[in-house]
Amino acid sequence: MPENPEKFDTAMAGWTEWQEAPWGRIRYTVAEANLLRHVGGPAEGPLRVLDLAGGDGGDAIRLAARGHHVTVVDHAPAMLAAAGERAAAGGLSERVACVRADVTELPADLAAGEFDVVLCHNLVQYVDDVPATLAGALAPLREGGLFSLMAINRHSEALNIAVRRTDPRAALAALGDDRLQSALFDAELTLHTAEELIPTLESLGCEDVHHYGIRTFCDYITDDARKYDPGYYADLERLELATTALHPYPHTARLLQLTARKRLTG
Numbered sequence: 001m002p003e004n005p006e007k008f009d010t011a012m013a014g015w016t017e018w019q020e021a022p023w024g025r026i027r028y029t030v031a032e033a034n035l036l037r038h039v040g041g042p043a044e045g046p047l048r049v050l051d052l053a054g055g056d057g058g059d060a061i062r063l064a065a066r067g068h069h070v071t072v073v074d075h076a077p078a079m080l081a082a083a084g085e086r087a088a089a090g091g092l093s094e095r096v097a098c099v100r101a102d103v104t105e106l107p108a109d110l111a112a113g114e115f116d117v118v119l120c121h122n123l124v125q126y127v128d129d130v131p132a133t134l135a136g137a138l139a140p141l142r143e144g145g146l147f148s149l150m151a152i153n154r155h156s157e158a159l160n161i162a163v164r165r166t167d168p169r170a171a172l173a174a175l176g177d178d179r180l181q182s183a184l185f186d187a188e189l190t191l192h193t194a195e196e197l198i199p200t201l202e203s204l205g206c207e208d209v210h211h212y213g214i215r216t217f218c219d220y221i222t223d224d225a226r227k228y229d230p231g232y233y234a235d236l237e238r239l240e241l242a243t244t245a246l247h248p249y250p251h252t253a254r255l256l257q258l259t260a261r262k263r264l265t266g
């Protein structure tokens, strides 16, 4: 079932707290670093970026601060309002447009919009039909443009339970389970793997796929309080940046990020 937008709005306070926590900061820092491996070089100039289910603009604001023009689409009004406020606070309002819409029913001008970059970060766990959602997400991307997909990595779940809850029985049960209850958003999520998503992207006209891991070590260090120490956090962030593309680590990271190019048809 499609998620109710209100449940994302009521979770705003917890979501903001999560983003500001060390694991939230690592998530955005590493994702941005991975995008910059592929786009945003000095010769490229400002890019047109579409951030689908962009929430309160965690990725969008960073890209706008680098000079790019970002359109954030989300169906939750409070999330979008927060994105607008963050843009205004950073003097970036001219570079951040917020559009309230369901990503599965994009307004025609966006759906046809020739964007250089499309982000689809942490949406697929909420949808029933992943191939259809990804096909719709790829439509606004120009040929040769960069697509970035982020999702919770199903392979991380059993490991996460074993390490953090020290519960081998629950970890064993999680091996065969692709569902996860999100306490923050009161939603039942579907967990995916890169091995499943990569062929889907390729079947939809993507190539040059790169698989990155995010929170590769962070979530398996159970002393969360220590991560607030600035020196410790800096070491952890360096470790995460060093291992995001260093296989096999991405295969058990908490989040997967896939970047890909939309194939040229001409």
Ligand SMILES: C[S@@+](CC[C@H](N)C(=O)[O-])C[C@H]1O[C@@H](n2cnc3c(N)ncnc32)[C@H](O)[C@@H]1O
Binding pocket: 002, 003, 005, 008, 052, 053, 054, 055, 056, 057, 058, 059, 073, 074, 075, 076, 079, 101, 102, 103, 104, 120, 121, 122, 123, 126
């Ligand atoms: C976990 S948040 C992720 C936000 C952002 N992409 C990020 O990673 O920081 C999920 C977001 O997806 C949005 N969302 C979920 N389903 C959607 C849909 N069908 N159309 C538009 N937005 C949707 C929610 O409102 C929420 O803001």
